[in-house]
Amino acid sequence: MTLKTSCHNCGINIEHDDWMIGQEAQCPDCGQTILLAPKKETQSPPPKELPELKTKQVSAAQMHLELIRDNSCYKQLRQVIDVVYIIGFVAAIIGLLIGVLNGRATILNGDGGGWIDVLLSIVSAIGAIIFLVAGRQAALLAVDIADTLLHEHSQSKP
Numbered sequence: 001m002t003l004k005t006s007c008h009n010c011g012i013n014i015e016h017d018d019w020m021i022g023q024e025a026q027c028p029d030c031g032q033t034i035l036l037a038p039k040k041e042t043q044s045p046p047p048k049e050l051p052e053l054k055t056k057q058v059s060a061a062q063m064h065l066e067l068i069r070d071n072s073c074y075k076q077l078r079q080v081i082d083v084v085y086i087i088g089f090v091a092a093i094i095g096l097l098i099g100v101l102n103g104r105a106t107i108l109n110g111d112g113g114g115w116i117d118v119l120l121s122i123v124s125a126i127g128a129i130i131f132l133v134a135g136r137q138a139a140l141l142a143v144d145i146a147d148t149l150l151h152e153h154s155q156s157k158p
């Protein structure tokens, strides 16, 4: 027969066979050693509490990362990444406008080849913006990883 014991530390339900009652086991979620002794159904926490707990853990991890970011020695690097991103974005838009206007002028002059200029400008701008967004995300992620590693390293030292 399968029984459930809830972890006294994190509240997760652990399923085990009835012959394991009285034995100690490690919680698969938090690693806490718990005594396998199922509570009555009425005493076990309602399952709706579990997702709430998970979201709390996520927001705690998010807050932890925000804290690391706030005390980061890479703060300026993050600003440089954002400035480069904005400059690149503005340059892409200006390039798009110049290309489209130039193509339009060529078309108005009676040269049908002007549409190639317009098309080329649009494709180039889209490519540049995709590259900028992806590059910014990758750079910020790399700084986050560096920050987290540095933070863990400094905490492991006495």
Ligand SMILES: [Zn+2]
Pocket (backbone or CB within 6 Å): 007, 008, 009, 010, 011, 012, 027, 028, 029, 030, 031, 032
């Ligand atoms: Zn637990």
